[in-house]
Amino acid sequence: MALGGSLASEMHMFQLAHAPWLGCDWTQDSEQTLAAVRTIKPDLLVIDHYAIDSRWEEVLRPHVRKLMVIDDLADRRHLCDFLLDQNWFGDDMSRRYQCMVSDHCVSMLGPGYALLKPEYTTLRNLMPPRDGEVRRVLVFMGGSDPTNETGKVIDALAQPGLEHLVVDVVLGVNHPDPRGIASKAEARLATNLHSGLSSLAGWMARADVMISAGGSTSWERMCLGLPAIVISIAENQTATSKAMMEAGYIDFLGDRSDVEVQMIAAAVRRCLADSSRLRRMSRTSQDLVSGSGAERVCEIVLG
Secondary structure (H helix, E strand, O other): OOOOHHHHHHHHOOOOOOHHHHOOOHHHHHHHHHHHHHHHOOOEEEEOOOOOOHHHHHHHHHHOOEEEEEOOOOOOOOOOOEEEEOOOOHHHHHHOOOOOOOOOOEEEEOHHHOOOOHHHHHHHHHOOOOOOOOOEEEEEOOOOOOOOHHHHHHHHHOOOOOOOOEEEEEEOOOOOOHHHHHHHHHHOOOEEEEEOOOOOHHHHHHOOEEEEOOOOHHHHHHHOOOOEEEEEOOHHHHHHHHHHHHOOOOEEEEEHHHOOHHHHHHHHHHHHHOHHHHHHHHHHHHHHOOOOHHHHHHHHHHO
């Protein structure tokens, strides 16, 4: 379905909120991609970029059999055959892409379609139900953690009454202060520092509670029934984190700029005091994220 002439002209002048992330004008990027597509001649083209919308997709659409978009912002139109948004927004989920995609587009919405590695499903099937007791805490604030929320969390876990907990801290490759984190971890007993991990699955299975950012790690954690205290480190994490907190899936503390050390410590103490709440969070998390999302997406796209 091609856009009408006047609409196409109007949209050509429109700049998306994340347009600078593309590194060049969308017309240049689409032409360069088209050159590659003409050589490769793929049956399926998958697009996962906040700076791409229906204008770019209209250029490529005639040259591939099917076009799939991965998105979670719902802030721009798409011209695609399949749309995947694995995030959870409660009752708003089914309405977010109204008028954003054509009638023929197959929308796959929610964590039931989360693209997880097979190891998460394997571990899920091997693990016994969680007992709600907190002995070990896993800390991971994303690949970059630009404002060093990891440091805040370690300080919180060093507070009185929390020193007995075993803590595993995982640093992403782009953390701004690995030496500072190493120093904090060394100063706190029973604290292990990890980096360069290809997967968090094994550490999630060992942990009783996770303190983390939002994002795709949420679905890995929920597949394994691991309760979490969440801090938003990016704007696009806030809406889904709020919805998940309101539904009882997580303890969401808010945006990183508003979260203080004592708030994190208080959240951990809440976990220690209420094992039934943690068991419920574990159970409902696994109900929401089955771990079979990749298979479901493949069946739809390749069927």
